[in-house]
């Protein structure tokens with residue numbers, strides 16, 4: 001595969017476009033977040049959440065069923081008010097920047113699938129949450145945290161075989177030479193990852209991606225068809241080495257531990273907020289599900305406060321994976337050209353501002369990743 005040499009002017013134009021794209025998405029995220037927060041505050045302040053709870057009990061007197069009705073009504077309000085932003089950010093913007101290859105029908109279909117899966121998970125979690133609050137008023141947050149951690153461990157194993165195939169097709173990589181290269185690399189890393197699959201991303205987007213997913217028997221490296229199309233075998237090797245590093249460094253179990261700590265802290269804060277607000281807002285005890293908007297506000301608040309720390313942690317793990325990949329492949333040149341191609345293909349900001357990177361980026365900037373590889377090269 002030939003190296004594409006782009007001029008400085010072309011690079012500058014691409015970077016400006018990438019910055020516009022990233023800024024637009026950040027603004028849409030912020031708008032969506034503000035809209036949700038506003039709705040939650042309104043539900044609480046105007047007393048609508050209690051009215052919806054009363055309507056739910058009038059329809060279904062048993063608590064688990066009343067909760068289901070309540071979730072249906074609140075969920076519908078959030079889905080309908082969020083839809084314009086979702087459509088604009090998820091479909092219009094991607095099309096305008098020439099990244100999406102989806103039809104409107106395909107986008108709607110994927111949206112309905114996510115909605116269905118999200119609804120099942122949300123109902124399950126809410127039923128568990130209010131059951132625990134009613135049955136164990138003092139220790140409910142430990143009960144819920146324990147269940148969530150178990151669920152995360154289970155999903156890490158099941159998601160690649162249960163969830164991903166709902167949205168994407170996968171198939172074995174046909175290029176024998178590439179499979180052999182990847183196998184040799186896996187042996188050298190001691191990762192013993194036996195499954196490397198082609199991830200059919202190209203029917204949805206022109207963006208490229210690679211990932212290590214699963215746990216135990218479901219562990220696999222996924223390489224997008226869009227990546228395989230445009231990258232040389234040496235470049236793909238450095239990308240696979242980066243993914244293998246995540247396995248060797250045990251990043252999936254570590255991520256679950258970090259998330260679990262965050263879940264425990266969030267639920268502890270939710271407990272404090274409920275104890276404080278129940279008499280103040282006139283709820284009928286901790287297990288009154290009319291308090292759900294408050295619970296969601298607190299959880300959102302804690303996640304926002306933790307976001308820079310979580311992203312900082314992630315960038316540290318990603319830097320370690322890059323270092324490992326460069327040590328394993330000893331081909332910084334291929335790493336650098338792979339990074340350049342990925343930036344171009346994904347319209348990634350190579351050099352975000354320091355503040356933006358600190359707050360929002362889970363990976364070091366492309367410019368920093370390239371600078372590191374250049375340092376190794378010398």
Ligand SMILES: [Zn+2]
Nearest residue numbers: 242246318321
């Ligand atoms: Zn990574």
